[in-house]
Amino acid sequence: MKATKTIISTLREAPNDAVIASHQLMMRSGLIRKLGNGLYAYMPFGFRSLMKVEKIIREELDNAGLLEIKPTVIVPGDLWKESGRWDKMAGEMLTAQNRQGQDMVVSPTAEEAFTAIVRDGLSSYKQLPFTLYQINTKYRDEIRPRYGVMRGREFTMMDAYSFDKDQADLDASYDNVAAAYRRIFKRMGLTTISVKADTGSMGGSGSEEFMVESEVGDDTLLLCPDCDYAANVEKAACKTEVPLDSNGQPQKKTDAAIEEVATPNVFSIEDMEKFFGEKPTTFLKALVYKVYNCAVDLSGTEFYKNAQTVTEGGQTYIPETFFCVLIRGDLDVNETKLAAELKASGAELASDEDVLKYSGAPHGFVGPVGIKIPVIADKSTVDMHDCIAGAGKAGFHIKHVEPGRDFTPFMTLDVRTCKEGDACPECGGKFYMKKGNELGHIFKLGTKYTKSMNVTYLGESGKPVTPLMGCYGIGVDRTLASIIEGHHDDKGIIWPMTVAPYQLAVIPVQYKDKMKEVADKIYEDLKADGIEVILDDRNERPGVKFTDSELIGYPIRIVVGDKNLPNVEMKLRQDAEATLVPADEVAKKAADIVREELKKLNA
């Protein structure tokens, strides 16, 4: 392609709203242009790289036996009402009413559409398993879109959905996609960290995120230096330490009865430490949480005898419940883990009013003894003894509290926020932290959607069976941006060969006379050899052409200048120095480098 026949439109300065390298470089090199808040158009060069990312994804998924289909981007809201996500996804989904007054959804994800499509044709166990995918437009109404295409409102997503007979098949489908992901990211020159993740509003169990390390990452990861454990802080588990008393010894059971202490000015853990002269590891921190759409069976509890339940899509839940969450005084509750453990859509600290109403005490004096709402004990409290806790009435704490004797938790769960230095649950290694960006995600959904949307097939026994589902996603734009985050210097992008918009640029210092003749010949030879090459035939100063070539990041550059002829300069983008190569040999030499580099990445 000749430069004058395409659009090369570079900028010296990135716009003010571009604060991360990939956003700045994509704007400056003209890969994208802004169409609106969180909306970017890919220009010819950006489009080429985006298509290469898509092609790699497609090739690996096809090779792995996945089947590509194309549902619509706009789907009937009724499907989302059927699955029970219409309300849950409100706000994040862009919805519209059509002329008939029917609700329509601009797909933010496509579990519903794929489930409906499969429901339409599935009859027998003989048809299973299969995994369908699409690479298609998605839209999420991000409140604060940022970082260019890294977190835009409209984006391209590869989303796949497996349909399986049983857990073993689901596990195999999941592993199959995971293996394809590893090949996909490797081919693009990306090193990913595979981490356990929270399943969030997607539901289901078993999920993994494919993250790339990034200083501007949205996610915080905890990694073990001694084994391959890695987890999003939202989901990370860690070993529970033996709780120590203020002398650093394991806590010992007490026979002393509970003792009430007037603590009118003691509100926080720090206040308690000061007042009692004890370490926070001896305190039972009690917090009242409001939990939304909790699907854990609470029928055994006194408090919930009269609770209203909602049954939707085959699942019974209580729209709003309150729990007293108990955790060791030096630790914090992870609301995401709490919600996940309670099979809930969300959890948040109760309002002052609700705290008083449900615990009998204001915040700071809540305690587990005699409380009417169910107590959820974090695992960190399991071996605690002789503790100090809120008394359950304003202005008082209690001492010598013995879990098991003085109160019985309704459930003991892992709801603590793990942090740097905590012990790896696999091997005990001490966690370190990284920031990361999620590129891909894989989930075992189970029957969440197939049940709520009534998908069944005739099993071998002749009886209807509900298939299991897995779902798998890769953010295509974000992957492209992450490649640039990981491959650039202060001059511009350094494209991996597999995803460069063009593999090579031929730059005549001036496009005339002998230089034109030589450049044209090299260009034609490379084209004939199947190399994707730009001939910079623009009537621009050489400095502009060189700067542009570094900003745009062609992996190889060949400069044809009078003073070097009959040699030309060949330079790899990542190298500091150019080498002189005879003009009549350079095309073959460069083409070999392109092919070698492709082979290495695609291996």
Add this chain to the structure above:
Amino acid sequence: MKATKTIISTLREAPNDAVIASHQLMMRSGLIRKLGNGLYAYMPFGFRSLMKVEKIIREELDNAGLLEIKPTVIVPGDLWKESGRWDKMAGEMLTAQNRQGQDMVVSPTAEEAFTAIVRDGLSSYKQLPFTLYQINTKYRDEIRPRYGVMRGREFTMMDAYSFDKDQADLDASYDNVAAAYRRIFKRMGLTTISVKADTGSMGGSGSEEFMVESEVGDDTLLLCPDCDYAANVEKAACKTEVPLDSNGQPQKKTDAAIEEVATPNVFSIEDMEKFFGEKPTTFLKALVYKVYNCAVDLSGTEFYKNAQTVTEGGQTYIPETFFCVLIRGDLDVNETKLAAELKASGAELASDEDVLKYSGAPHGFVGPVGIKIPVIADKSTVDMHDCIAGAGKAGFHIKHVEPGRDFTPFMTLDVRTCKEGDACPECGGKFYMKKGNELGHIFKLGTKYTKSMNVTYLGESGKPVTPLMGCYGIGVDRTLASIIEGHHDDKGIIWPMTVAPYQLAVIPVQYKDKMKEVADKIYEDLKADGIEVILDDRNERPGVKFTDSELIGYPIRIVVGDKNLPNVEMKLRQDAEATLVPADEVAKKAADIVREELKKLNA
């Protein structure tokens, strides 16, 4: 691909709402599944053919020098307000408000987005000309979606936009795309008719539609048997005949003064014929039209001295105007042509109330003499003399009306509906009629969008210049459906080789023993030779496999049966008879046919 590894899900019966062959066959062969009203998901086989259609479009446009980009599907409503189409496209556009309360549009077309993208980077005449395109999702909120993907709500469209310095460049860009279109459709086995078309709400001048003949076509075409003139009836022009009197002689001027005749029961042309004993060619039919957003300059007319005008996007128009349209009694007014000639967004017969208010007479008695609203005379009235017309008051007609003497038209325009038998405007040949479906459309837009959206570049003179635009579209889904409309029999689809989901099917009568061994070998040989082949390894009765293969329409079928071994049957889908070929020769033979057929279509 082995049949058991993909999804083959055929139906015996098409659903009730499928009334045309392509819709029926696409549903029955499992190419698509319905997701909602006017919303179809492409399944693996359908997706493959759709991608082949896209690939052919992409290759030809890239070869023609067009540049592919990717704007977003969802665009800010503000762009549509800027161009002045927000209101005009209301209803047809699906719109939504985001969380910030901003209007967003699901793109029904993308003039605004492309204009905004180009505005963002265009500075100098040196950058022009260029033509950008996308192949992307569109949505139109069709009131009555029908015919499957032929007229769905969501669809894939190739839309291209050229940006040019001057009319000569625009003409060249337009011709370049037109030539690419012809290659595109030819490669898919489609014969298109190129017709002049109405530009509708798109504005601009100069447009052509690429139609395929179809019994279920949405459009009516008038074609000349003697030259290559072809036009959509919405736009077709024809030669104006000399108006004849009731004796078949050219009408002659009269000196007789107007004579009023009481005609209390004469309302229609038929009534007039009976009452006056004259032919309708001697009647001046006068109709009152309500015209929307008329941009024709009416400042000279008495009636519009006080009319309110709106200026938007650089264009001044009157939101609602009324005209008296005059046409020869045997002809009908074409409202689309009328609106186009008046640079209006639409025209419709005025209500009874408005007819009376603006003409002074009820419908049936309207006449051109003394009327207060401007008279638009169709060209058919130009040489009319001694005519009969409505008197402009209830219950009366007038005789001896002389155009020019008794009234003066404000404008004389071509607003008549042409029909079969009318004379070709180019050569006088007599029109015949065809039904057609529009696959592609090309327009010369001029400065409609660049002006309203303030796009300029620095011209050679150093002064800002507004570029000209052309726009070009191909309906991708509709093209696929049209291929099936044109290539099927009562058993199923007969795919052209270039767009078949798979080029060949190998069908072992039973997938076991020797038949399995031979079929596997042929399958592997064909795959190794680059042929897209399905091996029907399903445990189904042979009849089911044969019926499916004809329904799905693989261009070539190889049947491996015990009784013919060591020969196998090879049959082209379009042929009635199979031939016996030695099993060890069939792969090469079939591959040669595939390649030959591809070569022929792609030539």
